Amino acid sequence: MRVVLAPDSFKGSLSADAVCAALETGVLRAVPHAEVVRVPMADGGEGTLDCVGAATGGREVSLDVSGPLGHPVTARYLLAADTASAVVELASASGLPLVDPARLAPLRADTTGTGQLIADAVRRGARSVLVCVGGSASTDGGTGLLRALGARFLDASGADLPPGGGALPDLDRVDFTGVSDEVRATRFHIACDVTNPLIGPRGAAAVFGPQKGAGPDEIALLDRGLTRLADVLADTFGTAVHRLPGAGAAGGTCGGMLATLDATAEPGCALVARSVGLPEALTGADLVLTGEGRLDRQSADGKVVSHVARLAAERGIPAVALSGQTVPPLDDLHALGLTAALSIADGPRTLDAMTGSAAALLAHTAEQALRLRLS
Template sequence: MKKIVLAIDSFKGSLTSQEAEQAAAEGILQVYPACEILQIPIADGGEGLLDTLLPYLQGHSISLYAHNPLMELIETCYGIASDGQTAIIEMATISGLPLIPPSKRNPFEATSFGTGELIKDALDKGCRNFIIGLGGSATNDAGLGMLQALGYRFFNKQGEELGLGGKIMKEVASIDTKSIHPALEEAFFTIVCDVINPFCGPKGAAYVYAPQKGADEAMVKELDAGMASLASVIRKTTDRDIAVCPGAGAAGGMAGAFLAFTNCLLKSGIHLVLEMLSFSRRIKNADLIITGEGRIDRQSAMGKVPYGVLTKAQEQDIPVIAIAGSIEEVNYLNQAGFQAVFSITPAPLSLQEAMEPIVARQNIRGLVSQICRVIEINPRVISSSPSHSKFSSFKKR
């Protein structure tokens, strides 16, 4: 085995992309000490986007204080590329679900105000091109908090200015744009997301994602009704109909706010990342690619890191093995094109135990080592397809 590429997403709540790949590299070297291992830290638009893109854009990190979803002031960061014009903002770093303890998660109260503060800071520093990673949000306020931080004001039917959180959506009757940041008109936003959910409705932001953010059934219905009402007000105000726009429901409807009020383009996270990382060029002549994430299932074939990596690998006839903390629908994943899919957990463990970083690293290292041992015994096991002919004459090393 001469060259193996590692393109593994973070194991959320456990390991970063870099940590997962380092563990896998250690497993490879136990069997193939002379193998060239190319580690490509990767993300699909959510957690890890900043760490993935900033080195390739030769940028630097900006540290600042901003407000988390419960309006608590915390230290956070975003990045500015070497051109001084491009800001990379990962919503999860300031408006993310992990920032809020489970007992305090409440999308009625949670606000995206902090994300707007990061955008404002970047605008003040001269940035006019933005890459915004939507993913892992704690909010379902349709991006109203972000807009409020940028100078938008929202009023009810009585002309009273509204506060923060998802609870205000149903009350919005008018929108005041007189005090918005003057540089917004000059800015362009590339919105990176990996979902196609509409703004509202049965497959919209509230019904699909609000439960994991702390909403019960009654709250979900109220949030969705609020989003439908808000979409109507936005349509009357901007002449933009975001109600059923694919992807507008990303990050609790924040993508819809960008579509309605900014110059923007929604783009698949993994496709953008792979393009920016020159992934196709860097994987040339690889014998194998190992990808993965915390959980792999049918959804992994809908814009997630593993499937994006698979698509690029198939263009060059490179076999792909996927690893994950948990896996489902293996037959479907094999049919989609993955050579094999493995769980890193070798024995029954509680979720808490399995997610311990030291345990996850050991499990990844051990699994990848075992995979390589099987390949070493019989290189043909890596591919049952004649198209992977590079393995048919591979000699044991």
């Protein structure tokens, strides 16, 4: 019996690899001679470096870069062994957790640090870069990232705009002459887990600005800035990203990259699944176990469980998801191909108690799922 394990992490409790280890323990209790294939997954956000690194090798590179508000932070990215490709997590250099909640500055936070990571990878030879854009602290349209790659954003007097989305309403033109041939020759793959456009009521500022500290007036200013940025980029590069689905990801970083670089955007789960070889691992599988910390209606919208269920269903393989909590209805997940969803809870417990016992509970529930499968 071949069982593929393809879970997300249980945030705050277990990494995806640790979840795999617990699931494998349970599977082998029920079927001692099972062939177990571990494929830890992520959705393109936190944990992606670890998943891709474990599957493909390569090495982590640590770099001191500019944080969201200009303070120095030590960030990391993954460089392939042959240096031809790299994986960069925006959250590592430009993420919201890097800003003190009491010091949120939505108008001046920017993505310079992420661009510095990319520039370092390109300098070392990477010509294919996967950029995971979840969890940003800024709404700068990716201008900080592009500045770090050599671009300039100028006002009507020819002066450089200050960092952050708050300055973008004054944008007059973009100067790309400082962007190197190496960057221009690099193919960028953007792992994007939202479908929001760049501007408007569902845009980057309106939807994600509040969590970054923006009030109503600041949201309106940021939206005007992103609109102005999109106008100038369309005039300069010929690509209009104003209402492009996904362009609003990471405070518009996705839109800025799509308009200016050789870049494509795709749901993070699909990119990660290909990077770690999940489609190939499913060949000949009899069962897939997946999971995440909480399963609810939102899990069907581009999360790991939904993508794993879809891949399994396309191959006629039953897929079972384990989670700390399952919140019905889960009809959308079942429609995508999920066979069943099981909670690992064994009774009333506090969150801390569940977190501390997650590995043991996962192993127990996986064992029971396998015994049911064999019945």
